[in-house]
Amino acid sequence: MSLPPTATASLVEEVDKCLICVLRDGRKLIGYLRTVDQFANLVFQDAVERIYVDDYYGDIQQGIVIVRGENVVLLGELDAESAQNSKLTRVSAADILQRKQVQLEERKKSEQEERQRRLTMQREQPDIVDDF
Amino acid sequence: MILLSILFHTNKSSTIKMLFTSFFKTLVGKTVVVELKNDLSIQGTLTSVDQFLNIKLDDITVGNVDKYAHMVSVKNCFIRGSVIRYIQLPPEHVDTQLLQDATRREAGEKSA
Numbered sequence: 728m729s730l731p732p733t734a735t736a737s738l739v740e741e742v743d744k745c746l747i748c749v750l751r752d753g754r755k756l757i758g759y760l761r762t763v764d765q766f767a768n769l770v771f772q773d774a775v776e777r778i779y780v781d782d783y784y785g786d787i788q789q790g791i792v793i794v795r796g797e798n799v800v801l802l803g804e805l806d807a808e809s810a811q812n813s814k815l816t817r818v819s820a821a822d823i824l825q826r827k828q829v830q831l832e833e834r835k836k837s838e839q840e841e842r843q844r845r846l847t848m849q850r851e852q853p854d855i856v857d858d859f
Numbered sequence: 860m861i862l863l864s865i866l867f868h869t870n871k872s873s874t875i876k877m878l879f880t881s882f883f884k885t886l887v888g889k890t891v892v893v894e895l896k897n898d899l900s901i902q903g904t905l906t907s908v909d910q911f912l913n914i915k916l917d918d919i920t921v922g923n924v925d926k927y928a929h930m931v932s933v934k935n936c937f938i939r940g941s942v943i944r945y946i947q948l949p950p951e952h953v954d955t956q957l958l959q960d961a962t963r964r965e966a967g968e969k970s971a
Contacts, residue, residue, distance in 0.1 A: 737907065737909075738937060741937065747929060747932075747933060749929070751897070751942070753897070755929050767913070767937075767939050777929065779928050779929055782928075784928070784929075796939070797941065799939045799942075800895060800897060800899075800938070800939060800942045801895070801899075801936050801937065801938050801939070801942070802936060802937040803919075803930070803933030803934075803935065803936035803937075804933065804934060804935055804936070805932050805933065806932050806933065806934040807932075809931055809932045809934070810931075810932035813928075813931050813932060815928060
């Protein structure tokens with residue numbers, strides 16, 4: 728199968744630029760794009776995973792990363808000017824991981840509360856459930 | 860007319876697969892809104908499309924910037940076709956009659 732020259736909307740032009748890559752699980756990788764192919768498999772050098780929690784972000788060093796194309800959502804060029812104007816605060820890797828953990832626990836807690844609330848509602852009004 | 864000329868200049872077998880690509884190529888330079896399967900929606904100027912419907916956008920703006928803080932410092936981007944849910948098109952640049960005709964012509968070619 729020969730591919731037309733436009734294959735992969737020419738990611739070739741983006742090679743060697745510093746890019747942000749959003750993955751299907753919501754993670755964001757930032758690094759220098761070194762290699763691409765027709766599936767959008769990617770190789771990043773000096774990659775970091777950037778974690779955002781509320782108005783803070785932090786970078787986790789990852790080194791060289793190969794991303795299988797199917798996991799790629801989007802690749803964007805970073806604009807230095809708008810990055811400076813943003814209200815986000817940069818924190819250390821340890822700090823952002825700590826904040827992430829706190830956020831996860833808070834979410835878990837509120838989900839559990841919601842589940843509990845529904846259970847009590849069902850117990851108090853069992854006839855509503857019977858209708859279904 | 861642009862779409863038709865593209866269709867005539869590609870060979871028969873590839874025409875069938877490439878109808879949408881050819882169609883999106885006629886919209887290069889226009890503003891579109893791309894909604895992704897992760898509910899992120901991005902407005903931008905279409906700059907290129909390929910056979911997988913991977914697309915490139917310029918001058919992008921993102922709905923709900925607070926939830927997608929990482930997108931504020933991105934000005935142009937590549938989106939993998941497989942993660943796209945919808946593309947909102949500018950209706951004034953879409954000739955549905957032409958598209959319908961192209962589809963019929965392909966159906967005719969297939970059965971012939």
